[in-house]
Amino acid sequence: MTQPPIARRVTTRDVAARAGVSQPTVSLVLNRNPTARIAAETQARVLRAAEELGYRPNVVARGLAQRRSYALGIVVPELRNPFFIDVISGAERVAAEEQYAVLLSETGGRSPLAHLEALQGRQIDGIIIDARTASAVPSSVLAQTNVVLIDEPSGLWPGVASDAASAGRQAAEHLIALGHREIAFIGPADDVHAMRMRERGFVQTLRAAGLSIPSLFLRRAPGTASGGHDAMRLLLTRRSRPSAVFCANDLCALGALKACAAAGVSVPRDLSIIGCDDIEMARLVTPELTTVAVPARELGARAARMLLRTLAGAAPDVRPARLLPVRLVARGTTAAVPADRSTV
Amino acid sequence: MTQPPIARRVTTRDVAARAGVSQPTVSLVLNRNPTARIAAETQARVLRAAEELGYRPNVVARGLAQRRSYALGIVVPELRNPFFIDVISGAERVAAEEQYAVLLSETGGRSPLAHLEALQGRQIDGIIIDARTASAVPSSVLAQTNVVLIDEPSGLWPGVASDAASAGRQAAEHLIALGHREIAFIGPADDVHAMRMRERGFVQTLRAAGLSIPSLFLRRAPGTASGGHDAMRLLLTRRSRPSAVFCANDLCALGALKACAAAGVSVPRDLSIIGCDDIEMARLVTPELTTVAVPARELGARAARMLLRTLAGAAPDVRPARLLPVRLVARGTTAAVPADRSTV
DNA sequence: TTGTAAGCGTTATCAG
DNA sequence: CTGATAACGCTTACAA
Numbered sequence A, B: 001m002t003q004p005p006i007a008r009r010v011t012t013r014d015v016a017a018r019a020g021v022s023q024p025t026v027s028l029v030l031n032r033n034p035t036a037r038i039a040a041e042t043q044a045r046v047l048r049a050a051e052e053l054g055y056r057p058n059v060v061a062r063g064l065a066q067r068r069s070y071a072l073g074i075v076v077p078e079l080r081n082p083f084f085i086d087v088i089s090g091a092e093r094v095a096a097e098e099q100y101a102v103l104l105s106e107t108g109g110r111s112p113l114a115h116l117e118a119l120q121g122r123q124i125d126g127i128i129i130d131a132r133t134a135s136a137v138p139s140s141v142l143a144q145t146n147v148v149l150i151d152e153p154s155g156l157w158p159g160v161a162s163d164a165a166s167a168g169r170q171a172a173e174h175l176i177a178l179g180h181r182e183i184a185f186i187g188p189a190d191d192v193h194a195m196r197m198r199e200r201g202f203v204q205t206l207r208a209a210g211l212s213i214p215s216l217f218l219r220r221a222p223g224t225a226s227g228g229h230d231a232m233r234l235l236l237t238r239r240s241r242p243s244a245v246f247c248a249n250d251l252c253a254l255g256a257l258k259a260c261a262a263a264g265v266s267v268p269r270d271l272s273i274i275g276c277d278d279i280e281m282a283r284l285v286t287p288e289l290t291t292v293a294v295p296a297r298e299l300g301a302r303a304a305r306m307l308l309r310t311l312a313g314a315a316p317d318v319r320p321a322r323l324l325p326v327r328l329v330a331r332g333t334t335a336a337v338p339a340d341r342s343t344v
Numbered sequence C: 001t002t003g004t005a006a007g008c009g010t011t012a013t014c015a016g
Numbered sequence D: 001c002t003g004a005t006a007a008c009g010c011t012t013a014c015a016a
Helices: A012-019 A023-031 A040-053 A059-066 A082-097 A112-121 A131-135 A164-177 A193-208 A225-237 A250-263 A296-311 B012-019 B023-031 B040-053 B059-066 B082-097 B112-121 B131-135 B164-177 B193-208 B225-237 B250-263 B296-311
Strands: A071-076 A101-106 A126-130 A146-150 A183-187 A218-220 A244-247 A272-277 A290-293 A327-329 B071-076 B101-106 B126-130 B146-150 B183-187 B218-220 B244-247 B272-277 B290-293 B327-329
Touching: A012 A023, A012 A040, A023 A040, A059 B059, A071 A082, A071 A112, A082 A101, A082 A126, A082 A250, A082 A296, A082 B101, A101 A112, A101 B082, A112 A126, A126 A131, A126 A296, A131 A146, A146 A296, A164 A193, A164 A244, A164 A272, A164 A290, A164 A327, A183 A193, A183 A225, A183 A250, A218 A225, A225 A244, A225 A250, A244 A250, A250 A272, B012 B023, B012 B040, B023 B040, B071 B082, B071 B112, B082 B101, B082 B126, B082 B250, B082 B296, B101 B112, B112 B126, B126 B131, B126 B296, B131 B146, B146 B296, B164 B193, B164 B244, B164 B272, B164 B290, B164 B327, B183 B193, B183 B225, B183 B250, B218 B225, B225 B244, B225 B250, B244 B250, B250 B272
Parallel strands: A071 A101, A071 A126, A126 A146, A183 A218, A183 A244, A244 A272, A272 A290, B071 B101, B071 B126, B126 B146, B183 B218, B183 B244, B244 B272, B272 B290
Antiparallel strands: A101 B101, A290 A327, B290 B327
16 A cells, blocks of 8 residues: 555646646547647647657546446356356457456356445446346346346346247257157256246247147256256156257256266267257267357347447437347257157 | 436535535545544444445545556456466456456457556556466566466566476376377467476476377467367377377367367277366366366466455565466376287 | 545536 | 636545
């Protein structure tokens, strides 16, 4: 605390002194986009002085004066899920392009409120937040900031979302086309819209085809690798097994795949598995994971753009945005139901 | 721009008015750790007023006044590599505990300088940066901030690092113990200390055992899944194949494993593979990846702690810190060299 | 013990 | 066109 950790840097005042103009003039010259009405000669002097001194604007000070920070917050439950990483990456990219910073906050599921308030204390201009965390926080807190929800068309807040119902539908259609009739679902219990819709789209499509998921085949498990693993293990212990399983996300599916390998169940010969998200890892396992690709980076990028647009003056658009399309990527973990089963 | 995107919030002035004291008094009451010499009665009034008004300090303003931002920057080349994610996660955690924010910057390998300067413009109190990015930036820029390098004991800047040489050594010892003699290495070409040391530790240990890596078995490839994949594919096309391969990181190893699967090479029967990092995915593939566990989260956490300690007044410690221990995790991708080969 | 004054580095509003 | 002057919200001497 003794010596300031931040070295004293060149300020507009220094530049002004050097250029022989007033300090605000420097500010004008340096900021006004369409060169404000400043004598060309003066401008040149200021610019040169700034250049020579190596002037760098102090964004914090600017923020204070403008009552905005040119920073976005992004809150996710956990960094472990590559899906969120892609969202973050997409958002960070467009934010950076617009000179916005990104404050990262990983709640770890604990005290999301504290994380949010910490962000707001920093005068965040807006916040990108995942559905689960948002729902764990009083809306009065969210109301204090511009907020964009990821994958949860709430009607309360603006958001970007993928077509989760379609994801479930495509997964179902794929399995149906392959002849599967004994089908299971593994997904998280929490009330996250995207997950619910994936499930609903899946179940409804099956139903429309005259199929249903017996309750024993409907497994609630955390959307993590170990969640998927454990759920699949349980599924495999029963004497009547499904011939195909849809997992609400890829992490889950990879865990399930792992459980099959451990149990000596051959995928896709004995069992088909299909995930959702299409994280990078989906192509690194063998066989490669069949999944429904969700444009995570694009979700993040759009969320950021939406926020930036609002900050630029546009009215926040609470209407549910167009759902980003998802598409099935058939790879190696799904196959036609084996002949010896199809007659069951 | 018309209406400020940030809602006007309660300020110390509001609190002061309500408590019937001066604004600085509020500041004193709210901050002084050992309750500054303010009448207990006054303090109570102020605290109550703050409470009633729902006062939240404006960290930006405080930062401006104190010439520090209570924020850390963290710069990584890419979010794709789970290793960095863990580093970030570890750092974010300890930062958050100390009320520090984390500004995330993904360079994507492009214009690291711009990213750094953007961070510095925000009066970052310190920065955690990976070795590769740091080396791509003039040291004069780094000198403007408190910096901690990840996995690069440069002597120039403080840093935290894992025992990369030991990682290589352990990998080599493991393979040697399994009887391997035709051994390959796949690793990145860039001059990143940790990668170099992993390689060196590996090569030297082999050499000490009277083994060497023929140049054809020394493959330079990006430390990514596709890098590992491609390198392995090339290795497999030759008629003389190694019996074991050490990949400089897990991503690489997973790519290599994938290439084997695609080529019908059975791991670990026909070929052993060993990675380095122990990312979560290592346990999700089949067979599970044998690797050397590097405490990535701990690296991030220590980096943050080191930075915070410096900010609290401690002199930055440039001496190479104790290397964090790594340890081999023998799993499924390594096995004794097959009998029909050991005689070659 | 507390209020006054100054300053952090900008931007914004005016007179000149 | 340009330069004072006043914020922005807070901290930190320094007076009172």
